Amino acid sequence: MTVNQFLILGALLFSLGVYGVLVRRNAVAVLLSIELMLAAVNINLVAFGSLLGDTLHTGHVFALFVITVAAAEVGIGLAIVILIFRNRSSANVDELDLMKW
Amino acid sequence: MSFGDWIGQSENIVFLVIGVVMVAAGWWVVTSRNLVHAVLMLVVALAGSAALFLMLGAEFVAWTVVLVYIGAVVVLFLFGLMITRAPLRRDPVPLDHRRRWPALAVAAAVFATLAYATTAFFGWAEGTAVERNLTGDLGEALFRRFVIPFEAVSFVLLAALIGGIVVARKDPMESDPMESDPKESDPKESDPRE
Numbered sequence: 176m177t178v179n180q181f182l183i184l185g186a187l188l189f190s191l192g193v194y195g196v197l198v199r200r201n202a203v204a205v206l207l208s209i210e211l212m213l214a215a216v217n218i219n220l221v222a223f224g225s226l227l228g229d230t231l232h233t234g235h236v237f238a239l240f241v242i243t244v245a246a247a248e249v250g251i252g253l254a255i256v257i258l259i260f261r262n263r264s265s266a267n268v269d270e271l272d273l274m275k276w
Numbered sequence: 277m278s279f280g281d282w283i284g285q286s287e288n289i290v291f292l293v294i295g296v297v298m299v300a301a302g303w304w305v306v307t308s309r310n311l312v313h314a315v316l317m318l319v320v321a322l323a324g325s326a327a328l329f330l331m332l333g334a335e336f337v338a339w340t341v342v343l344v345y346i347g348a349v350v351v352l353f354l355f356g357l358m359i360t361r362a363p364l365r366r367d368p369v370p371l372d373h374r375r376r377w378p379a380l381a382v383a384a385a386v387f388a389t390l391a392y393a394t395t396a397f398f399g400w401a402e403g404t405a406v407e408r409n410l411t412g413d414l415g416e417a418l419f420r421r422f423v424i425p426f427e428a429v430s431f432v433l434l435a436a437l438i439g440g441i442v443v444a445r446k447d448p449m450e451s452d453p454m455e456s457d458p459k460e461s462d463p464k465e466s467d468p469r470e
Contacts, residue, residue: 176287176288176291176331176332177398178398179394179395179398180282180288180291180295181328181332182391182394182395182398183391183395184295184298184299184328185394186386186387186390186394187299187387187391188298188299188302188321189386189387189390190383190384190386190387190390191299191302191303191305191306191383192302192306193379193383193386194306194380194383195305195306197378197379197383198306198376198379199306202360203311203356203360204311204314206353206356207305207311207314207315207353208305208306210322210345211302211305211306211318211321214321214322214325214345217325217329217337218325218328219394221328221329221332221334222332225332225333225334225410226332231417231421232410232413232414232417233417235334235336235337235410235414235417236414236417236418236422238334238337239340240425240429242337242340242341242344242345243344243429243432244429244432245345245349246349246433246436247432247433247435248436249349250352250436250437250440251439251440251443253352253353253355253356253440253444254439254440254441254443255443256356256360257356257359257360257444258443260359260360261446
């Protein structure tokens, strides 16, 4: 196992998530794509922590922190999406032009 | 190391299978017309990442992914889909923008940049996964060296919990137009200053 195979897989999944964020119209689907990007970041971090011989296991600890912050982000994000849906009767991000100047 | 040497190791074949499944599931997540299928394919992609973590010897992180992501976050996504009444079946309104070629170009540029910038530093040297008691060492690191960030992250979770409740609940001070009496909404009688 080399570090690079995990890095390339992580880059591939991250770019899939970028494509999903850019192309999806539904806000929940955008959040799904963000989860895909966070999973790609976790793969990179765990590969660093396991394969680079870090005695402090910083990669694993940071992967745990990323998982925790992602859980908080999904909670807040879905609350905002529900609020927007209640006010606008739509969860499509291209119809949210309230703050567009 | 040539590709023949690389594919000759059994663990790399396992990695290749898991990686192909993960990329296919991720492609399904970002392109599926059915959002429930997209969420279920996200489960497959996250399970693949948990399998990779097990392969790397990081059991604790792998089971945390299974518990937190697959157990909690995906259920939260399904509830969010149901509450926002997103199209559960194929529906005539497209889920995607029409302009997908610029997005595809941006994604390809991101992949090229990330893959070059990360792999150029490390080279193709062989790495060996640690075989020691990783979970015990991880607990030691988490509760000695990283105890302050650990506590800070618990505050982040608490703030997200309270913030989620505050943002998503209905405001009780806000008068609900469905429940208001039609006599009170009469403009001649509603304003006492007249």
